[in-house]
Amino acid sequence: MRTLLIVGLLLFLAILxxxxxxxxxxxxxxxxxxxxxxxxxxxxxVSEGExxxxxxxxxSSFPEKFDHVDRFxxxxxxxxxxxKTCLQCHEYAQIxxxxxxxxxxxxxxxxxxxxxxxxxxxxxxxxVYGFNGELADNFPMGKxxxxxxxxxxxxxxxxxxxxxxxxxxxxSEGCGQCHIGGQYQAxxxxxxxxxxxxxxxxxxxxxxxxxxxxxxxxxxxxVLGADGRxxxxxxRSMLAALSIVTPTAKTCLRCHQHNFGGxxxxxxxDSLFMQSQWNLGRTQPRIAHPGSKRxxxxxxxxxxxxAQNMACIECHTTQGHLIAKGTHTTTMMANDLPDVEVKCEKxxxxxxxxxxxxxxxxxxxxxxxxxxVTCHIPSLQADNATMRDxxxxxxxxxxxxxxxxxxxxxxxxxxxxxxxxxxxxxxxLGNPIGxxxxxxxxxxxxxxxxxxxxxxxxxxxxxxxxxxxxxxKQKPSKLYAMKRFNGKQHIDLANTSPFGGMYVPYNLPxxxxxxxxxxxxxxxxxxxxxxxxxxxxxxxxxxxEFMSFMGADGWNGDVYEDVKELKNVEARWIPxxxxxxxxxxxxxxxxxxxxxxxxxxxxLDWKELGYPDADIEMYQQNPLE
Numbered sequence: 001m002r003t004l005l006i007v008g009l010l011l012f013l014a015i016l017x018x019x020x021x022x023x024x025x026x027x028x029x030x031x032x033x034x035x036x037x038x039x040x041x042x043x044x045x046v047s048e049g050e051x052x053x054x055x056x057x058x059x060s061s062f063p064e065k066f067d068h069v070d071r072f073x074x075x076x077x078x079x080x081x082x083x084k085t086c087l088q089c090h091e092y093a094q095i096x097x098x099x100x101x102x103x104x105x106x107x108x109x110x111x112x113x114x115x116x117x118x119x120x121x122x123x124x125x126x127x128v129y130g131f132n133g134e135l136a137d138n139f140p141m142g143k144x145x146x147x148x149x150x151x152x153x154x155x156x157x158x159x160x161x162x163x164x165x166x167x168x169x170x171x172s173e174g175c176g177q178c179h180i181g182g183q184y185q186a187x188x189x190x191x192x193x194x195x196x197x198x199x200x201x202x203x204x205x206x207x208x209x210x211x212x213x214x215x216x217x218x219x220x221x222x223v224l225g226a227d228g229r230x231x232x233x234x235x236r237s238m239l240a241a242l243s244i245v246t247p248t249a250k251t252c253l254r255c256h257q258h259n260f261g262g263x264x265x266x267x268x269x270d271s272l273f274m275q276s277q278w279n280l281g282r283t284q285p286r287i288a289h290p291g292s293k294r295x296x297x298x299x300x301x302x303x304x305x306x307a308q309n310m311a312c313i314e315c316h317t318t319q320g321h322l323i324a325k326g327t328h329t330t331t332m333m334a335n336d337l338p339d340v341e342v343k344c345e346k347x348x349x350x351x352x353x354x355x356x357x358x359x360x361x362x363x364x365x366x367x368x369x370x371x372x373v374t375c376h377i378p379s380l381q382a383d384n385a386t387m388r389d390x391x392x393x394x395x396x397x398x399x400x401x402x403x404x405x406x407x408x409x410x411x412x413x414x415x416x417x418x419x420x421x422x423x424x425x426x427x428x429l430g431n432p433i434g435x436x437x438x439x440x441x442x443x444x445x446x447x448x449x450x451x452x453x454x455x456x457x458x459x460x461x462x463x464x465x466x467x468x469x470x471x472x473k474q475k476p477s478k479l480y481a482m483k484r485f486n487g488k489q490h491i492d493l494a495n496t497s498p499f500g501g502m503y504v505p506y507n508l509p510x511x512x513x514x515x516x517x518x519x520x521x522x523x524x525x526x527x528x529x530x531x532x533x534x535x536x537x538x539x540x541x542x543x544x545e546f547m548s549f550m551g552a553d554g555w556n557g558d559v560y561e562d563v564k565e566l567k568n569v570e571a572r573w574i575p576x577x578x579x580x581x582x583x584x585x586x587x588x589x590x591x592x593x594x595x596x597x598x599x600x601x602x603x604l605d606w607k608e609l610g611y612p613d614a615d616i617e618m619y620q621q622n623p624l625e
Contacts, residue, residue, distance in 0.1 A: 023196050029537065031528030033229060034156070034185045034425035038200045039360040041182075045079040046238050048506025054239050064213055068244040077140045077429065083205050084559045095235070098340045113197050116334035117180055118205070118321075119190045120139035120144035120155060124338050127329060129433065130549025133467040136428060139193045140546060142334030143175065147503040152390050152489055153176070153425035154405065154505045155186045155431045155448035156529050160222045160230035163509045165400050172222040172284045173508050178255035180206045184229040191542075199517050206234045210251055217254060217279035221605075222285065250275065252312045260584055267299035273306065274299070287399065287512070291406040294483050295384025295416065296377060296585035299357060302584050306576045309562040315342055330426035330482070331580050342583075344372045347486040362594070362623065369437060374419065375592040376479045377585055380411040389488040389569035390624055392504065393515045402515030408596035410484070413603035417578050418482045421609065422447060423475035428549045429500055430485075433468065434477035436610035441465075443610025445472065450486070450498075450573040455498040479609070490521045493568045494559040495550035504563060505530070518566055525564040526558065598622045 027035045055069045072078075093108045116122050121142030128136040143155050151158070155175040163171040181187055182204035189195045203477050212235070219235040245251070253260070254276045261267075280286045300307040305315075317324040317340050325335045326342035344352075353363035353374075366539045387408040388459065394534050410416030421434035421443055436443040444464055451458075490504040504521045524530060532538060534557040543555035563567055597604045599620060601623065606616040606623035 003227030004061045007134055018345055021190060023198050026192045026195055026200070027106065029032045030183065030185075030188060031532060034188060034529055036183045036185070036189070036201045036204075037188075037200055037225070039204050039225075039231070041184065041234070041236055043079050043081055043206075044237050051078055052239065053231055054242055057239070058214065058243055059385070059587060062213055062243065064243070064245055066243055066245070067214075069242050070318070072242060077239070078206075078607070080236050080238055082203055082236060083207055084203065085241070088208050089288065091322060094482065095320040096426065098317045098322070098324060098337050104376075106320060108320065109202060111322065112180075112205070113190075113202070114336075115321040116336050117210075117323070118144060120186055120334065121191060122336060122338075125335070126338050128329060128333060128428065129425060129468075129471055131247045131497065131551035132548055133471065136549050136551065139549075142543070144186050144188070144191065145542065145546075146333060147505065150287075150385070150388065150455065150487060150508045151525070152487075152503075152511070153531075154503075156188060157505055157524055157527050158231055158508050158532075159185050161220050162224070163287065163401065163512050165513065167400065169400070171286045171399060171401070171512075171580065172220075172232075172281055172286045173512070174222065174232070177286055178258060179218055179232070182231060182234055184231045193423070201239040202606070204231075207253060208240045208244075210247050211245060212240040212243045213248070214253065215240045215246045215251070215254070215275075217276050220276070221281040221284045227278070246311070247313060248311050249306060251310070253298060256312075258289075259293040260298030261295070261299065261302075261381055262290065262383050263288035263379055264290050264296055265292070267297065267301050269300040271333045273297075276506065283516055285399075287401070290383060290385055290396075291385030291388065291409065293385070293485070294412065294448045294580060294582050295382075295583075296483070296582045297381050298584045302381065303584055304371060304588050305586060313423055319344065324438050326583075328422065328424035329420075330432045331578065337401070347407060348372075352372060359594075359624075364494070371422075371480045373535065373583055373586070375416070376587055377481050377582055378587065378590055378592050378596075380412065380483065380556055381585070382409065383401055384409055384416065384483075386410045386416050386484050387486050387488075390490070390511075391488050391517050393511065395515060400511035403512070413596070413604075414480070414595065415605075416484055417582075418484050418577075419604055419609065420480055420482050420579055421472075422480040422482075423472065423477040425471065425475070426581075426596060427468075427499075429574065429576070430580060431576060432480065432482060432579050432581070433472050435469070435472040437477060437610075438610065439473075439613060440610065441469065442452055443608075445579075448575040448577050449577065452496065452498075452575060453571060454493075455575075457563060458498040461496070478595060479606045481582060483582045484577050486574050486577045488518065488571050488573045490566075490569050491572050492563050493570060494556045495547060495552065497547070497576065501550070501552075501572075502547070504566075504569055517571065521569065522564060522566055525560075525573065530561060530564075534558075571589050582604040594624055 090108050092105050095106050096103050121144045123140050127135050130136050158174050160174040172274040192218045216235045219233050221233050222230045250272050266277050274349035298306050322339035324337040351364040353360040385406045390407045392405045393402040395402050409590045420432045422432040423434040480495040490500040495502040505524045506520040507523035508524045539555045539557045547555045
């Protein structure tokens with residue numbers, strides 16, 4: 001009995017030690033330059049008089065009523081020290097379940113740590129299918145591990161970079177600028193099973209980037225630690241801390257305008273929607289990237305909801321820090337609440353057209369088959385990218401760097417905007433899955449235009465009918481307007497499939513300063529995280545499954561040295577253009593009308609959309625004539 005007790009005690013202690021040490025063990029597996037570390041953020045302590053001056057400034061400069069001024073005043077808080085200051089009052093919160101409506105008390109920090117805004121990924125993807133026909137669910141996926149041909153990099157390598165120019169100026173660059181964590185690397189540990197966020201990681205979280213109306217985006221620059229590693233700085237001033245608000249469109253767009261309207265467009269009607277664009281940083285400004293991802297700004301000039309000053313979370317339902325993106329997606333793989341819908345019908349009825357007595361009934365007849373965005377996003381903002389070539393960079397005099405060549409910036413329907421039948425599901429590379437409701441099997445959402453030479457004999461049509469047609473028919477489809485995009489980037493030809501391959505990321509400082517994509521790719525491959533990505537751990541835990549969704553047999557990690565020397569590496573277009581979901585830049589005036597579609601030279605390719613020849617002539621006629 002004594003022996004059993006001792007063994008039991010030892011086993012308990014071993015489990016306890018393992019539990020306590022597990023995060024450290026996981027982080028020790030990461031390269032030294034990719035581990036979290038304790039960060040000493042400067043703390044601004046103000047006197048009573050300075051506190052009141054800040055409070056007076058906020059009252060006179062902003063229309064909002066800041067209730068935290070009085071809370072801080074009464075609690076005697078005269079310094080903001082990051083999340084631990086917030087948690088003095090907000091350790092727990094009453095949160096309504098987004099699906100059931102039930103209210104529960106949750107640990108607010110834990111709620112935040114489970115969000116895609118912190119993790120950069122989610123594991124549930126109930127509407128994303130691999131090219132192997134398998135649902136890409138229960139698999140960690142998001143910007144943390146998903147290569148993207150738009151920036152030309154991976155989040156776990158291009159996190160916080162300093163770009164040094166010939167004239168001595170320095171610029172800030174990297175994926176971490178749009179992340180609420182403040183560490184030297186993306187939160188890589190979170191992707192591993194059983195990981196618990198370390199204290200250093202929690203204390204580095206930037207609460208105010210989302211919650212402070214007076215946040216100074218000029219402070220969002222790369223700063224270097226004592227060991228030379230870069231991280232993104234934060235505004236932790238008392239001015240920002242006292243300006244706490246429920247997130248507004250203008251606070252959300254500090255990061256999200258990058259994808260909607262890009263880093264160049266600023267709305268003259270209200271530039272506060274583009275705070276990050278005109279506050280790039282005082283000493284090491286962030287690089288402003290031409291060519292937005294979607295070309296659909298959420299701003300008063302472009303969107304009727306922005307003109308009404310609607311907040312993002314009025315449509316994007318929240319559950320604490322978990323935010324719904326909706327049940328439809330082609331490219332936004334990380335989704336906190338994938339079962340919660342974000343749709344126009346939450347505010348508008350299924351028969352929303354009422355003002356025009358002549359056309360209202362005709363328009364309302366279409367809502368069963370045509371999505372609202374199809375007519376109400378008639379064009380894209382001029383500075384958007386539809387075809388981006390990283391292999392032929394161009395030099396920009398200002399700010400004095402080489403950038404990718406956006407070969408096309410199409411804005412109109414048919415060219416920049418594509419029309420697709422969509423049931424809400426998407427492929428692993430951003431193709432909307434759907435089928436024509438007529439059930440005649442004349443429509444196909446996947447017709448590659450840039451077939452790679454290795455796969456010229458691949459039976460795409462047979463694959464589609466066997467693998468994708470059944471998935472496309474699972475749910476009813478509507479006709480949607482989608483944003484076209486393709487990128488030409490270096491590809492590791494030892495890890496490909498008929499549908500694409502693994503990108504070789506570019507070292508952005510090298511790319512910007514030399515304009516040599518080969519040199520930039522070789523330089524980035526030298527990073528410790530790229531070597532780890534080609535190693536056994538990544539292969540077992542992530543990459544084999546990742547490549548299976550790409551339609552490949554698995555991950556070939558044995559080619560790391562070859563890829564580093566750019567052997568068997570070539571710049572290529574994605575075989576099939578991506579069709580990205582668009583849902584902002586909603587306009588009433590200028591929306592598509594009957595003749596935009598129902599005419600011989602209208603915006604719809606009726607044959608491509610799966611209409612039989614016998615019906616096409618009829619649909620090309622204006623039904624009102």
